[in-house]
Amino acid sequence: MAKKLTGMDIFKLLxxxxxxxCGVPTCMAFAMKLAQKSAELSACPYxxxxxxxxxxxxxxxPIRLVKFGSQKRTVEMGNELVMFRHEKTFVHQxxxxxxxxxxxxxxxxIKIAEFVDRHAIERAGEKLxxxxxxxxxxxxxxxxxxxxxxxxxEHFSGAIILKSDSAENLIAAADALLxxxxxxxxxxxxxxxxxxxxxxxxxxxxxxxxxxxxxxxxLSEALSSGGHRDIVLDLTVTGGAAMLQNxxxxxxxxxxxxxxxxxxPIMNFVTGRTNPADMIADASTCMCKYASLLVIDxxxxxxxxxxxxxxxxxxxxxxxPIQVEPKIxxxxxxxxxxxxxxxxxxxxxxxxxxxxxEGSGVPAHLAVVDAEGLSVLTAWAAGKFSAEKISxxxxxxxxxxxxTNRKLVIPGYVACLSGExxxxxxxxxxxxxxxxxxxxxxxxxxxxxx
Ligand code: SF4
Numbered sequence: 001m002a003k004k005l006t007g008m009d010i011f012k013l014l015x016x017x018x019x020x021x022c023g024v025p026t027c028m029a030f031a032m033k034l035a036q037k038s039a040e041l042s043a044c045p046y047x048x049x050x051x052x053x054x055x056x057x058x059x060x061x062p063i064r065l066v067k068f069g070s071q072k073r074t075v076e077m078g079n080e081l082v083m084f085r086h087e088k089t090f091v092h093q094x095x096x097x098x099x100x101x102x103x104x105x106x107x108x109x110i111k112i113a114e115f116v117d118r119h120a121i122e123r124a125g126e127k128l129x130x131x132x133x134x135x136x137x138x139x140x141x142x143x144x145x146x147x148x149x150x151x152x153x154e155h156f157s158g159a160i161i162l163k164s165d166s167a168e169n170l171i172a173a174a175d176a177l178l179x180x181x182x183x184x185x186x187x188x189x190x191x192x193x194x195x196x197x198x199x200x201x202x203x204x205x206x207x208x209x210x211x212x213x214x215x216x217x218x219l220s221e222a223l224s225s226g227g228h229r230d231i232v233l234d235l236t237v238t239g240g241a242a243m244l245q246n247x248x249x250x251x252x253x254x255x256x257x258x259x260x261x262x263x264x265p266i267m268n269f270v271t272g273r274t275n276p277a278d279m280i281a282d283a284s285t286c287m288c289k290y291a292s293l294l295v296i297d298x299x300x301x302x303x304x305x306x307x308x309x310x311x312x313x314x315x316x317x318x319x320x321p322i323q324v325e326p327k328i329x330x331x332x333x334x335x336x337x338x339x340x341x342x343x344x345x346x347x348x349x350x351x352x353x354x355x356x357x358e359g360s361g362v363p364a365h366l367a368v369v370d371a372e373g374l375s376v377l378t379a380w381a382a383g384k385f386s387a388e389k390i391s392x393x394x395x396x397x398x399x400x401x402x403x404t405n406r407k408l409v410i411p412g413y414v415a416c417l418s419g420e421x422x423x424x425x426x427x428x429x430x431x432x433x434x435x436x437x438x439x440x441x442x443x444x445x446x447x448x449x450x
Contacts, residue, residue: 005058007035013051014044021045034059037081062254062263066230068132068183068205069159075131077232077265077292083255085318093315094287096307097132097161099271099297102140102148109148113155116299121308125324125347128308130158134185134295135173137164142172149173153180161207161295167191171198183207183293185267186234187223189215196223205230207267213246220261232293233262236269240282243268247290265292276303284310321373322347328397329354332363336402339364339447341409341433342390344371344379356440362448365403369393376411387420394425407447409433 011031018026022043024033033039034055041047041055063080079091098116100109113133120129133156137145145164150173153160160177163185164170170184186209187195199206208223208231210216216233223231235246247266253259268286273279279298286294287310296307316322323345331354332338343353345368357364369390371379379385394408408428410417412435421430434443 005035005055007032010034010055010059013047013054015046015048017046019046037061038079040065057260060263062258063251064229064231064264066205066232066265068161068181070180073131073158074181075159075293080251080290080292081255083251085314089317089319090315092292093311094291095131095159095293096311097134097159097293097295098130098299099134099136099163099269099295100152101136101138102145103138106148106151109152110155112299113152117156117158119299119301119304121305123309123312124322124351126312126322128312130299130304132159132161132293134161134163137162137166137169140169142166142169145169146172146176150176153177159183161185161293167195167198170195174198174202174204178202178204181205183232185209187219189219192219192222196226196228199230200226200228203230205232207232207234208264209234209236213249217259217261220264224261231264232267233264234267234269236267240270240285243282243291244285244289247286251290266290267293267295269295271295271297273298276300279303280306283307287311288314323373324350324368326368326370326393329366329368330363331357331366332361334363334365336404338362338403339405339407339409339444340367340394340403341365342367342369342394343411344369344374344376344385346371346373346375346379349375352437353440356437357444360441360444362444364444367394367397367408377413380414380417385414387417387424390417391421391424394428407431409443409447411435 011028014027014031016027022030024030030044034041041059061079063078065079066077067074069075075095076092077095082088100112116130116133120127133152135149135152149162160180160182162170162173162182174182174184183205184199185207187206188209208216208219210219220231233250235250237243237246250262250266254263268291270279270283270286276298279296280303283294283296324347326345341364343349350368354366371384374382374384376385406428409431410433412433415432418430418432434440
């Protein structure tokens with residue numbers, strides 16, 4: 001097991017030029033990131049051999065960062081540091097892939113690829129979608145598998161996974177898609193030599209699928225000691241409970257015991273379930289416990305919805321409130337004569353306030369000020385929703401040029417800001433709105449009837 005180095009131990013080995021090329025401004029800041037295992041030494045181009053030998057393994061994240069997909073649509077997995085989200089945070093959410101079998105007609109392949117490409121839902125200001133498709137070879141020739149792959153890739157802009165029992169088929173299809181950086185499934189004991197050599201030469205990520213954890217461990221150890229470390233571990237077994245067990249063993253081995261061959265993202269297949277409820281249940285289990293990549297073969301919107309929502313809830317960083325973009329939003333169909341209300345960019349606040357305004361039937365403009373995602377009272381207490389901040393934002397948006405109604409409504413909880421705002425926004429009449437969102441409806445009706 002590698003010796004645990006402190007930030008100061010690591011700093012002593014760095015060049016100390018503070019050039020910033022590693023993405024943080026100083027060598028000390030980079031040393032602290034290395035000590036927390038949230039950066040890799042390779043990000044510093046000036047680290048010498050002594051530093052590489054001493055820091056290398058000790059500073060690497062226990063779960064390696066592995067990427068696949070094009071530059072525009074990259075899927076990132078790994079870099080995880082904790083078993084439980086409340087210990088710190090999970091770094092990357094489970095990527096979802098829909099399996100597409102090549103025994104389908106090309107028209108069907110295209111139809112599914114296009115559906116998955118388009119499918120997205122908006123929730124709490126975030127767009128939730130499927131990142132990947134897995135093209136599953138059903139005994140085709142290399143040329144046929146390559147043709148199906150190209151067809152699907154033309155109609156899907158996300159990341160591609162290629163799955164075949166034949167290394168020859170995988171190589172034929174991957175060579176046609178190198179610019180999309182596909183993930184290859186799978187390296188096994190039978191094809192380890194030929195596929196290992198190919199992925200090393202092409203620098204492509206590969207999934208290892210051994211028969212059981214022991215064989216997966218040995219294959220992973222052999223491939224990484226040969227210099228290739230863009231590895232994903234397929235720990236699929238039958239049933240959600242068994243996958244939960246496998247995933248937990250592997251993740252615990254990597255995090256708690258620094259077992260390097262297990263220190264890679266985990267992939268699970270939840271396919272072949274005839275009942276969508278079974279698919280949702282098993283997929284949810286894997287998503288909760290350590291699947292970095294999850295393959296499903298059902299794509300009905302009602303099956304995808306709970307998975308997308310669950311994923312958002314699990315992988316949301318509890319230390320970072322969800323935010324909406326600071327700007328002036330129209331609610332209903334406001335005209336220049338409609339009133340202007342102001343609130344913070346905490347997502348929940350925005351959705352509640354805009355929903356109440358909409359429910360009142362009175363069109364309005366809603367100015368959402370950047371308060372680092374805090375709610376009104378918390379932001380005010382932290383000095384992030386001040387008269388200075390609100391007035392600067394209103395002036396920067398120049399509503400005066402468009403709005404003939406000069407009424408600005410502030411939340412009741414920050415009534416104390418009204419005097420200062422009157423001084424800073426002299427051509428506006430500052431009105432104090434209700435404290436509770438549920439009182440916005442009656443307030444809006446009184447406002448337009450004044
Ligand atoms: S790139 Fe290396 S030398 Fe430059 S600031 Fe980062 S750690 Fe220091």
